Amino acid sequence: AAAAAPLLAEPVFGAATLAVMPLYTLMLAAPRWALTRSLMSGVLPFALMGAAYAALVVEMALNGSVLANMSWWGLKGLASNMSAPLSLSATWVHLLTLDLFVARAVYLDGLARGVPTRHSLVLCMMFGPLGYLLHYATVALARALRRRREVAPVVGGAEGAR
DSSP: OOOOOOSSHHHHHHHHHHHHHHHHHHHHHOTTSHHHHHHHHSSHHHHHHHHHHHHHHHHHHHTTHHHHTOOOSHHHHHHHHHTSHHHHHHHHHHHHHHHHHHHHHHHHHHHHHTOOOHHHHHHHHHHHHHHHHHHHHHHHHHHHHHHHHHHSOOTTSTGGGO
16 A cells, blocks of 8 residues: 655745744844744744754654654665655755744844844854854954944044144
């Protein structure tokens, strides 16, 4: 008998993808809004993504594919694993969650340091580690510019009045 088609792979894939979009929109469009700060400082977005991920893993366990698709040794094994809809959907939810976690770290750090984050958050949406790297390059640049302003001579100061 053929294995039953997965029930959750497609709907969870779509729902999780849509679920993170408003969070990114809030961080980009209204970073100082109390609702944005509250949502991104709390656990709710990550608890919901974790529940979606858990539902996929439970379905894989119930249909026996959780162990059957655990070929992680080498690219061929991983590619084979990703050909199963449940595994691919679970991996996608995992990546969405990790990218959102990185984006939250960038967002909160940017607020605390007074550093712009929009450019980094855009990268975090699909390329989490690159967004994180860009953020810390931005932090270093902002720090250097602030130091430069602190030591810049004042034109027309006391000596210029003579």
